[in-house]
Amino acid sequence: MEDKARVAVMVSGGGTNLQALIDAQRAGLIEKGEIVLVISNREGAYAVERAEKAGIETHVVTRKACGGQEGFEAKCKELIDAHNIDLIVLAGFMVILSKDFVSYYDHKIINIHPSLIPAFCGDGFYGIIPHQEALKRGVKVTGASVHYVNEIADGGEIIAQKAVNVEEGDTPEILQRRVMEQAEWLILPVAVAKICRKIVKERS
Numbered sequence: 001m002e003d004k005a006r007v008a009v010m011v012s013g014g015g016t017n018l019q020a021l022i023d024a025q026r027a028g029l030i031e032k033g034e035i036v037l038v039i040s041n042r043e044g045a046y047a048v049e050r051a052e053k054a055g056i057e058t059h060v061v062t063r064k065a066c067g068g069q070e071g072f073e074a075k076c077k078e079l080i081d082a083h084n085i086d087l088i089v090l091a092g093f094m095v096i097l098s099k100d101f102v103s104y105y106d107h108k109i110i111n112i113h114p115s116l117i118p119a120f121c122g123d124g125f126y127g128i129i130p131h132q133e134a135l136k137r138g139v140k141v142t143g144a145s146v147h148y149v150n151e152i153a154d155g156g157e158i159i160a161q162k163a164v165n166v167e168e169g170d171t172p173e174i175l176q177r178r179v180m181e182q183a184e185w186l187i188l189p190v191a192v193a194k195i196c197r198k199i200v201k202e203r204s
């Protein structure tokens with residue numbers, strides 16, 4: 001049986017980045033990795049539907065059902081460890097993970113952030129906000145970044161970035177969509193493929 005890195009994807013919303021990973025895997029672009037687990041922290045997130053349609057084992061783990069952040073992280077750890085996960089991908093995932101959780105999976109968690117770090121990142125910069133701030137500041141170029149997750153919000157080592165032009169008349173929503181289409185959905189699968197190759201190579 002071919003050795004593949006086992007990938008878990010954590011989601012909260014529409015799941016377009018998860019879909020990009022699913023499509024890339026189907027197209028054979030993540031040859032040394034396999035998405036074997038999806039965890040959503042929100043009931044009804046469309047990302048859950050995308051994962052189920054792709055036949056990936058999917059769990060909805062809410063902080064409410066787990067009695068708070070600690071129980072939530074314990075349940076996530078249980079699922080992740082039971083699946084022998086090699087790489088955790090935060091894809092549109094909106095929960096801040098504790099220092100404990102992040103250090104437990106040191107250098108095993110990556111995130112896609114919708115700006116060119118170190119611009120428009122850190123505490124409070126998530127979802128549409130980086131795009132609102134980019135337009136407010138009047139930058140001509142923004143983009144997306146894939147980075148390792150450490151205890152500092154968006155502070156881990158940068159793995160990949162892609163720049164996207166800001167156009168005349170952009171609204172935050174239009175800019176967000178362009179950054180997703182022209183950057184996020186491209187660099188995340190490439191980064192996951194690269195890391196999976198490295199994981200498999202290092203253990204062979």
Ligand code: GRF
Nearest residue numbers: 013014015016017091092114
């Ligand atoms: C995207 O802007 C992503 O960069 C951010 O969350 C938004 C939704 O992502 N992290 P998705 O469609 O749920 O993947």
